[in-house]
Amino acid sequence: MPSPSPSAAAATPAPLDPVPPGLIALFAAFAKISLSGFGGVLVFARRAIVEEHRWMSAEEFSETYALCHFLPGPNIVNLSVVFGSRFRGIAGGVAAFAGLVGPPMALVIALAALYAHFGEVDALRRSLAGVSCAAAGLLISAVFRMMMPLVRRRAVLLLLVMVAVFVAIGLLRLPLPWVLLIAAPISIAISYAQKRGTA
Amino acid sequence: MNSEPSPLFALISTFALLSLLAVGGANAAVPEMHRIAVDVHHWMTETQFADAFAISQLSPGPNVLIVTLIGYAVAGVAGALGATVAMCVPTAVLAYVVSRRLSRSGASRWPAVIQTALVPLSIGLMAASGLIVAQAADRNWHAVLLTVIVAVLAAATRLNPLWLLLAGAVLGFAGLI
Numbered sequence: 001m002p003s004p005s006p007s008a009a010a011a012t013p014a015p016l017d018p019v020p021p022g023l024i025a026l027f028a029a030f031a032k033i034s035l036s037g038f039g040g041v042l043v044f045a046r047r048a049i050v051e052e053h054r055w056m057s058a059e060e061f062s063e064t065y066a067l068c069h070f071l072p073g074p075n076i077v078n079l080s081v082v083f084g085s086r087f088r089g090i091a092g093g094v095a096a097f098a099g100l101v102g103p104p105m106a107l108v109i110a111l112a113a114l115y116a117h118f119g120e121v122d123a124l125r126r127s128l129a130g131v132s133c134a135a136a137g138l139l140i141s142a143v144f145r146m147m148m149p150l151v152r153r154r155a156v157l158l159l160l161v162m163v164a165v166f167v168a169i170g171l172l173r174l175p176l177p178w179v180l181l182i183a184a185p186i187s188i189a190i191s192y193a194q195k196r197g198t199a
Numbered sequence: 200m201n202s203e204p205s206p207l208f209a210l211i212s213t214f215a216l217l218s219l220l221a222v223g224g225a226n227a228a229v230p231e232m233h234r235i236a237v238d239v240h241h242w243m244t245e246t247q248f249a250d251a252f253a254i255s256q257l258s259p260g261p262n263v264l265i266v267t268l269i270g271y272a273v274a275g276v277a278g279a280l281g282a283t284v285a286m287c288v289p290t291a292v293l294a295y296v297v298s299r300r301l302s303r304s305g306a307s308r309w310p311a312v313i314q315t316a317l318v319p320l321s322i323g324l325m326a327a328s329g330l331i332v333a334q335a336a337d338r339n340w341h342a343v344l345l346t347v348i349v350a351v352l353a354a355a356t357r358l359n360p361l362w363l364l365l366a367g368a369v370l371g372f373a374g375l376i
Binding site: 040041064068072073078082085086093104107115123133136137138143146155163164165175188190191194 | 216217218219220221222224225226228230231234238247249250252253254255256257258259260261262263264267268271272276279280283286287289290291293294295297298299301311312313314315316317318319320321322323324325326327328329330331332333335336337338342343345346347348349350351352353354359360361363364365366367368369370371372374375376
């Protein structure tokens with residue numbers, strides 16, 4: 001919800017909580033974030049960490065997320081570890097990670113057991129087929145959303161890299177390590193050249 | 200003893216490596232998971248893989264939990280736990296080390312060049328994920344139509360994705376897909 005006086009709110013942001021969260025608080029906060037996160041945990045993480053608990057300012061959160069997005073692997077998992085360890089060292093990282101992954105993993109294991117028993121039931125088969133079609137649609141829409149900034153910037157070379165990666169992985173089904181080994185340096189070289197060109 | 204190498208070991212080593220290669224997050228790693236689980240090791244059928252993706256999207260929690268389902272299909276609960284931990288821990292350790300180093304040196308600015316460079320890789324991988332899930336899921340023109348409609352609705356509106364997934368479930372249950 002937009003604040004009635006955004007300039008005043010930005011000038012005097014609510015003070016951060018001076019008491020760093022304990023291990024149980026970290027676990028509980030990330031468990032709650034994770035279990036409310038249908039279709040994207042990030043929104044809930046930002047809300048809980050920045051607005052609800054005031055453990056980080058919005059800028060700190062964005063910076064931390066940028067780092068975690070930049071590193072490989074599940075971004076939000078990286079975020080939980082980096083966030084937890086900032087307050088309580090390695091134990092804090094483990095607590096936040098366990099909260100994020102543990103409870104939904106237990107739920108998913110239960111679903112997997114159900115699927116193993118009832119996966120051949122026709123009604124379930126049909127329903128899951130419908131969900132997979134919709135899930136494919138969601139992925140495709142995410143691709144278009146992410147692509148638009150490149151299209152608007154007319155970053156033709158980067159778009160070519162994107163298409164090449166798509167062809168190599170999606171159509172030719174080549175192994176990911178080889179594709180990255182070739183595409184990453186090319187993409188870095190293009191980005192570097194463009195940076196120098198605009199600077 | 201089995202003459203074949205233990206599937207649990209293959210599972211853990213596979214996902215531990217993938218953890219460090221998953222540029223753009225778990226959904227961008229879906230094509231490689233599919234290649235390994237369906238094409239290379241035949242751990243799952245095409246349909247089981249599409250179902251696993253569907254269940255992981257329907258469940259709360261991070262997208263990485265598709266790995267839990269693949270692990271369960273291979274080696275039960277041990278496989279589920281092993282695969283999930285293997286997919287998370289290497290990159291988590293890397294994130295921990297990098298964030299420590301950054302806060303110590305005080306340099307929080309990221310090399311913007313590399314960040315820019317990773318964007319097209321992530322998008323290309325996500326597009327491949329979309330294609331692979333669509334190929335596994337869309338078995339007739341009704342299904343393709345549903346995928347296209349969901350893609351357009353999700354791009355054009357701010358509908359919660361969960362509603363679109365549930366709409367897919369209802370249409371499927373009704374026998375329309």
